[in-house]
Amino acid sequence: MTITLKDISREAGVDIATVSRALNGTYGVRKATREKVLAVAKRLNYRANLLARGLAMGRSHTLGLLVPDVGNPFVTELFRGAEDAAYSAGYHLLLCNSYLDPAREVQYIRSLLDKRVEGILMHSVDALSKTEVKELANSNVPVVLLCRPPNAYSFSGVSVNQFEGGILGGKHLIDLGHKTVAFLSGSRSHPNFIERGKGFMKAIALSSEKVTSIVVHGSPSFGGGYQMTKKLLQQKRGITAIFAANDVTAFGAARAIFEAGLRIPDDISLIGFDNVELANIVRPPLTTIHQPKYEMGHAAVELLLGLAKDGSLRVPEHRQFGVQIVERNSTSAPAKKIGRV
């Protein structure tokens, strides 16, 4: 049923090796021969078997992408960049959702290796144990970590200057004149959130004004943002601005703010982090710190492909992107006196 090189070879009256050469490179085949082969191939509707080719060449032309969940808008954008880069390089992406389940993660990595992917992009190393990380490192398959601080692991990586982002956000609020601002930390342990928090504190430290900071910890999710903010508001500590560790947390915060009968930005200024698509769609449009997600995904694949080329040194490489603040309508100068919370 399925037609192979052999069929073409028979049909065209040349050796199978010649067919292979004619179909692939352009070298070492007489023009007439090649054209004949190509014609037969087209007539027979030949389709190369990439499994066979992969086996023979030791290359699968496939990359693995392991993420917690494509549903996460941040990841989505990353994927788009990675996919575009892979597509133009003639590669496919095997997309795996781990949901941060360590077992699933490990199993996915194993089967990706078994499928002989030429590289793995990961957005979720943390679930892996030391031995598993070592196993991966020994696998000889290049790995690029997404959004992990440089040198956190012995893998290559693509990330963003989180600290800088924290500064930017904090500075923005301070410049607006806020004196009591809360930082909704995504997590006590996650390095990215910690960096953002540090940046925020740094901005405060740098300020000539006296500003009070309140850092609260919780889950970096809609629900988490909602909870943290609700509690914060109940405490009535005079907050006029909130810096959420990421956009979805900010969305949760917004909900709590509205439910408390307050307005954004009139009563409370709100700023997020990530600049997910949605940030520009909610009401009011969210001021946030933009991470070049698409570019990171794109760069990660390029990096991976570079590492996958044989002959490359396989020295871990890290690319760090800058961030920028996108001012929209969720932040403004604090109200004069009344309406403080």
Added chain:
Amino acid sequence: MTITLKDISREAGVDIATVSRALNGTYGVRKATREKVLAVAKRLNYRANLLARGLAMGRSHTLGLLVPDVGNPFVTELFRGAEDAAYSAGYHLLLCNSYLDPAREVQYIRSLLDKRVEGILMHSVDALSKTEVKELANSNVPVVLLCRPPNAYSFSGVSVNQFEGGILGGKHLIDLGHKTVAFLSGSRSHPNFIERGKGFMKAIALSSEKVTSIVVHGSPSFGGGYQMTKKLLQQKRGITAIFAANDVTAFGAARAIFEAGLRIPDDISLIGFDNVELANIVRPPLTTIHQPKYEMGHAAVELLLGLAKDGSLRVPEHRQFGVQIVERNSTSAPAKKIGRV
């Protein structure tokens, strides 16, 4: 470098075929032998080469998923379902974004076939020409269409009763007492949107009350919803409710409504279609027609895997899911007199 069956065979002192048997099935190998083999394999850190196995068995254990864009929340949920189903069946998903670009779509399909995927899930056949569809049909690889009406193509499919959804939405608005309601059609040509519109009209026809319907056409997007609604509102036709062909269109509509200084649902009731995650997060939470997206993705893979089993009849099969209305806070009875638009 990479260790193979041969290495194990040498090390364990048994034939390579025995190693293969020991590693795979449990049949036909003495327990002692198998254990020895397994031990050696583990010690050597053996990893099967699935390319080789795929070539030998003619199975890649990979499925292709071709969608316009994972960024679409509808698609995201579909993907989750498909991925989970694939994962538990030991399959991987090759995810391809076509962005509805016909060329990209065709190229992706070709390379998926070349990679010998055992099935293809598609959410975007419409970009394909007749010949391309035929090419795909002749490829002998099972195809499952996502969200296409039954019998639209000669492929298998998984879909939802769009018409029913249209009725549900329309009826809800009518039951609430709305007398002038607009339907924001996503597209003049897309069968799904057309069906929804027809269902909506049917609901009106079924009503004992006299209700006026206004159907407007535009793009099924945030911007499209915004534009259509803005124009509608300017015309001041006394609308008290809007039924958007999908949720993101509804979100755009909401924006236009707010900008016009009106409230939801007090001045205008709004209902969407899809029940994307976001529908429950926006303010006010959106009443909408729920499509079982996750289940559809899951079912699609099951269907595909069934079709891929050799010996199966390969008769196109279609599974249609029901829809249901999720009442939230964007709909209510129309205001008594004042405030009509």
Added chain:
DNA sequence: CTGAAAGCGCTAACAG
């Protein structure tokens, strides 16, 4: 430039 032959790593009869 082209053919012959070996081999990628694994599975699957078929004998023993």
Added chain:
DNA sequence: CTGTTAGCGCTTTCAG
């Protein structure tokens, strides 16, 4: 139960 022998479809020396 286990070894032998063919492939799967393609690439790649190596001769000619």
